[in-house]
Amino acid sequence: MPTKVIMPQLGESVVEGTVTKWLKQEGELITEFDALLEVNTDKVDTEIPSPATGTVLKLLVPEGTTVTAGTILAWLGEPGEAIPPSEGPAAAAAPAFSQTAEVKSKVPAEAPQPAGVPARDLGFISPVVARVAADHQVDLNKVTGTGQGGRITKKDVLAFVEKRGSSPTAAAIPIWETPADGDLFRPTEMVFQSDQPSQATSQGGKPVKAGDQLVPHTTIRRSIADHMLKSKHTSPHVTTVMEVDLSRVVAHRAANKAAFARDGVNLTFTVYFITALSRALKDFPLANSSWSEEGLILHSAINIGMATSLGDDGLIVPVIKGADGLSLLGIARAVNDLANRARLRKLQPDEVQGGTFTITNHGISGSLFATPIINQPQCGILGVGIIQKRAVVINDAIAIRPMVYISLTFDHRILDGASADNFLARVVDLLQNWS
Amino acid sequence: MPEMTLIDAVRMAMDEELARDPNVIIIGEDVGVRGGVFRATMGLHEKYGSDRVIDSPLAEASIVGVGIGAALYGMRPICEIQFADFIHPAFNQIINEAAKMYYRSNGDWTVPMVIRTPYGGGIGGGLYHSQSLEAFFTHTPGLKVVVPSTPYDAKGLLKSAVRDPNPVMFFEPKKGYRLIKGEVPDEEYLVPLGKANVTREGTDVSVFAYGMMHYYTMQAAEKLAQEGISAEVIDLRTLYPVDRDAILASVEKTGKALVVYEDNLTGGYGAEIAALIGEHAFTSLDAPVRRLAGPDVPAVPFSHPMQDWFMLNPEKIAAAIRDLAGF
Numbered sequence: 001m002p003t004k005v006i007m008p009q010l011g012e013s014v015v016e017g018t019v020t021k022w023l024k025q026e027g028e029l030i031t032e033f034d035a036l037l038e039v040n041t042d043k044v045d046t047e048i049p050s051p052a053t054g055t056v057l058k059l060l061v062p063e064g065t066t067v068t069a070g071t072i073l074a075w076l077g078e079p080g081e082a083i084p085p086s087e088g089p090a091a092a093a094a095p096a097f098s099q100t101a102e103v104k105s106k107v108p109a110e111a112p113q114p115a116g117v118p119a120r121d122l123g124f125i126s127p128v129v130a131r132v133a134a135d136h137q138v139d140l141n142k143v144t145g146t147g148q149g150g151r152i153t154k155k156d157v158l159a160f161v162e163k164r165g166s167s168p169t170a171a172a173i174p175i176w177e178t179p180a181d182g183d184l185f186r187p188t189e190m191v192f193q194s195d196q197p198s199q200a201t202s203q204g205g206k207p208v209k210a211g212d213q214l215v216p217h218t219t220i221r222r223s224i225a226d227h228m229l230k231s232k233h234t235s236p237h238v239t240t241v242m243e244v245d246l247s248r249v250v251a252h253r254a255a256n257k258a259a260f261a262r263d264g265v266n267l268t269f270t271v272y273f274i275t276a277l278s279r280a281l282k283d284f285p286l287a288n289s290s291w292s293e294e295g296l297i298l299h300s301a302i303n304i305g306m307a308t309s310l311g312d313d314g315l316i317v318p319v320i321k322g323a324d325g326l327s328l329l330g331i332a333r334a335v336n337d338l339a340n341r342a343r344l345r346k347l348q349p350d351e352v353q354g355g356t357f358t359i360t361n362h363g364i365s366g367s368l369f370a371t372p373i374i375n376q377p378q379c380g381i382l383g384v385g386i387i388q389k390r391a392v393v394i395n396d397a398i399a400i401r402p403m404v405y406i407s408l409t410f411d412h413r414i415l416d417g418a419s420a421d422n423f424l425a426r427v428v429d430l431l432q433n434w435s
Numbered sequence: 436m437p438e439m440t441l442i443d444a445v446r447m448a449m450d451e452e453l454a455r456d457p458n459v460i461i462i463g464e465d466v467g468v469r470g471g472v473f474r475a476t477m478g479l480h481e482k483y484g485s486d487r488v489i490d491s492p493l494a495e496a497s498i499v500g501v502g503i504g505a506a507l508y509g510m511r512p513i514c515e516i517q518f519a520d521f522i523h524p525a526f527n528q529i530i531n532e533a534a535k536m537y538y539r540s541n542g543d544w545t546v547p548m549v550i551r552t553p554y555g556g557g558i559g560g561g562l563y564h565s566q567s568l569e570a571f572f573t574h575t576p577g578l579k580v581v582v583p584s585t586p587y588d589a590k591g592l593l594k595s596a597v598r599d600p601n602p603v604m605f606f607e608p609k610k611g612y613r614l615i616k617g618e619v620p621d622e623e624y625l626v627p628l629g630k631a632n633v634t635r636e637g638t639d640v641s642v643f644a645y646g647m648m649h650y651y652t653m654q655a656a657e658k659l660a661q662e663g664i665s666a667e668v669i670d671l672r673t674l675y676p677v678d679r680d681a682i683l684a685s686v687e688k689t690g691k692a693l694v695v696y697e698d699n700l701t702g703g704y705g706a707e708i709a710a711l712i713g714e715h716a717f718t719s720l721d722a723p724v725r726r727l728a729g730p731d732v733p734a735v736p737f738s739h740p741m742q743d744w745f746m747l748n749p750e751k752i753a754a755a756i757r758d759l760a761g762f
Contacts, residue, residue, distance in 0.1 A: 126721040128690045148762050154690040154721035 002077030002084065003052040007061075009069035010041050010349040017041045018066040018219060019073065024056050030076065037073065042223035044316075044352060045345040048073075055079045066219070123151045136161045163293075220314040231376045235291070235411040239371040239383075242424050246387060246402040248434040260332060270306070270361050271332040273384050273406075276430040277359055278302050278323035278331075284423040288356050290377040291413050305355030305375055306335060308342040309364075316342050317375060319355040363387060369405035380410035380420070382427070436620050442612040444586035444619045445475050445551070448593035449513060451623065453483050456511060459597060461488045462498050463515030463551075472517050473553060473612055499525035499550065503533050506548040511597055519554035519606065520566045533602040534577030549596045553609035554582075555647050555697055557746045560609075561737030567698035567729070572604045573675040573707065579603040579628055580675040584649035586617040588672055591626025599628060608647035615650055631678035633685065637667030639760045641685040643708050644695040645671040648747060652695055655753035664760045674704055682708060683716050690721030691759050695752055700728040722762040727755040 007017050021038040024030050035047040036056075054076040061073045075083045122140050125133075129152055133140050136157075143160045145152040217225070231237075249272045260267040281288040281302050290297045302324040305317040318338035323331060341347050358375040363386035372383045385405040392401050408424040415423070439447070452459045461476055467490035470477030480488040491498045495516055502512040516522045522529070529550065536546045556565030573580045581596055581603055583589035589607070596603035608615070634649070635656050644652040649670045656666040667685055671677060686692050692712050694705035709724040727747060729735070735745050 126690070127718045128721045131718045151762070153762070 002057060002075045002081050003054065004072045005036060005048070005051060005074040005076060007039070007067050007069050007071045007073055008048065010039070010044065010046060014041045014069065014349060016066055016068050019061045019063055020045065021063055022059055023047070024050075026056050026059055027079075028056050030054065030056060040219060041349070042219045044347045044349050046349070050076065052076050057081060058083055123149055125152065126154065128154045129157050132157045132161065138164075218313070220310075220316075224314050227376065228373050231373050234376055235374050236413060237371070237374060237409055238412045238417065238420070239407050239409040240417065240420055240424055241369050241405055241407045242421075242428050244404050244406055244428050244431045245392065246404055246431060249431055250402045252434050256328075260329065263329065265329065265332045266336055267328075267332050268335065269387060270359075270384075271328060271335050272431065272434065273361070273382070274304050274306065274320065274323060274335065274359055275326075275328055275331050276427050276434075277357065277382055278304055278326075279430055280423060280426040281357055282324050283426055284419075286415060286419065287379050287410070287423045289379050289414055290356075291379070291411060292377075296414060299356040301354075301356060303354050303356045305358035305378075306338060307358060307360035307372075308339050310343065310345075316347065316352060317355060317358060318342050318347055318351050319353065321354065357381070359384065363404065369407045371407060372409050374409055374411060378411075379414045380408055382424075383407040383409065436618040438616055439586055439619050440613045441583070441586045441589050441607070441615045441617075442473060442475055444590040444617075445593060445607060446477065446479070447619065448590040448597075449476065450479060450482070451590075452511075452513075452594055452597045453479065453487060456597075457487075458509060459487070459511045459513065460505065461513045461515065462491050462502055462505075463489075464491055464493055464498070464517045466490060466515050471515065473609065475515065475551070475607075495521050495523075495525040496528055499528040499533065499548075502548045502550070503528060503536070503546055506546040506602075507536070507544055511547050511549075513549045513551060513597060516550060516552035518560075518564050518566075518609075519552045519568045520563045522550075522552060522568060525550075526571070529572070529578070529602070529604075530575055534575045536577075537601055538577060545600045546602045547598075547600050548602045549593070549599075549605050550602070551593070551605045551607060553612070554606045555608050555610055556735035556742060557610040557647070559737070559739065559742065560735070562734040565735035565742075567606075567696070567703075569604070569606055569674055570698055570702060570704045573704050576675075577601070578675065579673065580606070581628060581673050582606045582608070582646040583672065584608065584611070584644075584646050584670050585615065586619045588626050588632070588670070590619050591624050592628065592672060594623075595625045595628050598625075603628070606646065608650070611647050611650055626672070628673045629676050629678060630672065631681035632670045632672055633667065633681065634670045635666065635668040637665040638689060639665045639667075640691040640693055640756050641667045641669060641682075641689045642693045642695060642752075642756060643669050643671055643682060643685075643705070645674065646697070648695045648697050648752070651747060651749045652752050654749040655756060658749065658753050659756055659760075662757070664757060666756050666760070671708075677708070677711070679711060679715070682711060683719075686712050686716040687719045690719055691762065692716075692720070692724045693727060693755055693759050694724070695727045695747065695755075697729055697747060699731050700726060701731050703728050722759055725755065725759055727752060 010017060017039040019037055020040045023035050023037055030036060030050045030053065032053045033049045036050040037048050039046055039048055055078065057075040057077050059074045061067055125140065138157055138160060140152055143152050143156050146156055147153040253267055257267045285298050288299050288302055301322055304320045304323040306320060307315055307317050309315050320331065320334045326334065338351065355375060355378060357378055358381040360372045360381060361384045362370045363384050366386055369385040370383045372381045374381050383406065387402055387404045389400050390403040391398050392403060406427065408420055410420045449461060461479065465472055466476040467480040467485065467488050470480065476488060498514050498516065502514040505512045516525065533546045533548060536544050554567050569580055569582060572578050579599060579601065581592050583592050593605060596605050635653060642652050652668050656668050659666055667689055669681060669685055694708045696703050696705040698704065705726045705728055709726055712724050729745055736742050
């Protein structure tokens with residue numbers, strides 16, 4: 001019995017992936033859990049292990065092709081074994097990306113029944129509910145019915161869509177557990193069609209003048225564009241800036257750097273900023289929250305996202321989970337580890353998710369202070385500028401101190417100016433009086 | 436703006452039209468000296484004389500036949516059939532002559548005639564004074580069918596009907612003649628035929644009604660609002676040609692439709708509305724289209740408890756809306 005290899009869902013909000021490289025070719029043997037292919041998503045690059053031991057019978061998705069999570073990528077089995085007719089030859093002959101016209105006719109195909117979510121008896125599905133569900137890619141198994149006998153009403157499904165947003169990604173079913181029902185290679189924009197085309201990506205079609213060069217967007221660049229634009233459209237951004245005297249932090253770091261190094265840990269200033277930030281968040285739960293129409297969601301966990309540059313390729317935000325529970329050493333370890341693996345593109349998908357607040361250290365590139373964009377759905381982002389020795393007036397005397405500007409961009413729906421300043425002042429206080 | 440009853444508004448419309456156009460005449464049983472059995476034409480005989488407000492024999496075929504003839508000669512007759520139940524002797528004149536004249540003469544002849552008639556039960560009228568007959572006539576292209584439910588509309592619609600170049604059946608809810616009151620401007624105005632009226636905006640259920648049932652439906656909707664159920668009420672006003680756009684727009688909004696009519700359920704006018712919605716708004720529906728109507732018995736019973744059993748009322752309508760809202 002042949003085994004199928006499916007594009008996994010590599011994270012909660014990751015709906016598609018690009019096959020970057022096949023590590024085994026058709027006819028080659030592979031052992032279970034050995035890497036079979038490399039996949040690139042908008043968040044991470046990763047290797048996909050083989051689900052079984054056997055011979056690679058058929059590779060269905062060529063390198064460089066982006067497919068939805070749940071799409072069958074390949075078949076494994078005994079040499080010469082036949083691939084199930086419904087999914088094999090048809091799949092092999094399935095139209096490639098460019099043949100959208102043919103693919104369109106397949107769109108009405110039913111959404112795959114998720115194996116992981118046990119189907120319940122949905123009762124009567126009214127025409128309008130069916131239409132809304134189809135238009136918005138709603139899995140009705142997930143909608144709570146309030147009608148007669150638990151029937152899902154129009155209001156129920158509309159409320160579900162509104163809560164989830166028009167894109168199904170947020171609440172997408174774990175379809176990697178689901179056979180793709182043979183409709184392979186459906187272009188993802190058709191599978192996950194949204195009523196509102198992404199504004200960041202809809203500006204195409206502009207003529208390229210002679211001599212100009214059109215550089216196709218990478219997945220990560222597109223993803224960054226989407227997130228930035230969405231954030232600016234979502235939160236009213238306000239930025240407030242304060243100055244910190246880092247004398248005590250600098251002294252502490254000088255005293256402990258060697259000891260940390262003996263543990264194989266590089267004690268950076270970032271570690272101090274993250275530590276101070278997570279402690280301040282503990283004192284100001286409002287800042288560690290997310291806006292929702294139903295009400296403010298105060299997060300119990302303090303997970304600090306750490307914006308990490310990948311050079312020209314963009315940036316990625318690995319998350320230090322439960323930062324408030326970690327010692328300086330613990331945070332330093334996490335920062336080192338995540339930053340290193342981010343640059344090596346070795347992050348696990350879940351390591352870039354679940355952040356409740358973000359810090360960005362733009363001072364590294366010489367910036368004095370900046371007004372960063374909030375990482376949705378978080379309440380704020382802390383920007384850290386360059387640390388410079390500056391002349392400051394202390395008790396009417398001029399002193400030279402290591403100074404830094406830190407800027408807090410916050411969601412003005414959640415925080416008012418005064419409360420945001422109080423929170424930022426707490427960060428300043430923790431850093432200035434480091435002990 | 437004076438408040439008046441529905442029948443006062445009907446009289447006002449005829450008075451204004453008689454004064455405006457010397458070709459307008461009224462023909463019917465007891466419409467002259469007596470001023471009509473419901474007093475719809477009271478005072479008009481004295482004001483306009485026997486040539487224009489004409490007492491007819493007790494012969495409905497003759498009333499309509501004379502009306503058709505007069506209309507073909509350029510008059511604008513308003514025929515009164517004393518009770519809709521008495522219209523059947525005139526059926527041949529209406530269906531075979533009035534409705535078809537324009538079509539059969541290839542547009543050379545028209546019958547600019549209005550047939551006014553009180554319809555509906557709930558007044559202890561029994562078998563011969565309670566019928567709702569609009570469905571016979573909405574089935575006949577060539578006739579326009581109008582049912583007002585407010586004094587304002589009664590005046591504006593009747594004036595439009597008088598000025599319409601083709602025959603208009605004008606059904607007046609007799610139970611509402613003196614029960615339904617409302618403000619009616621003294622000045623001239625028309626309410627266009629073929630346009631429904633959203634008389635109450637709502638989000639949960641669309642309720643389509645006309646005439647007396649619209650009056651009751653408004654009461655039911657009022658009551659349900661206190662329970663948190665938001666019913667949208669559409670007064671159809673003109674049944675033929677019906678305002679499809681208004682009907683479909685409302686169903687698109689609420690996803691649920693209830694059609695309320697007093698006539699017997701089967702083959703009643705509401706069935707047409709239900710079919711229209713099923714055909715053109717299917718993908719907007721969140722529940723089956725429902726009809727709330729009189730039972731399929733041959734007549735409205737005379738016995739009061741039996742009459743109450745037959746007739747719809749605000750409570751029955753509220754129950755149907757509540758049920759549909761909860762679907």
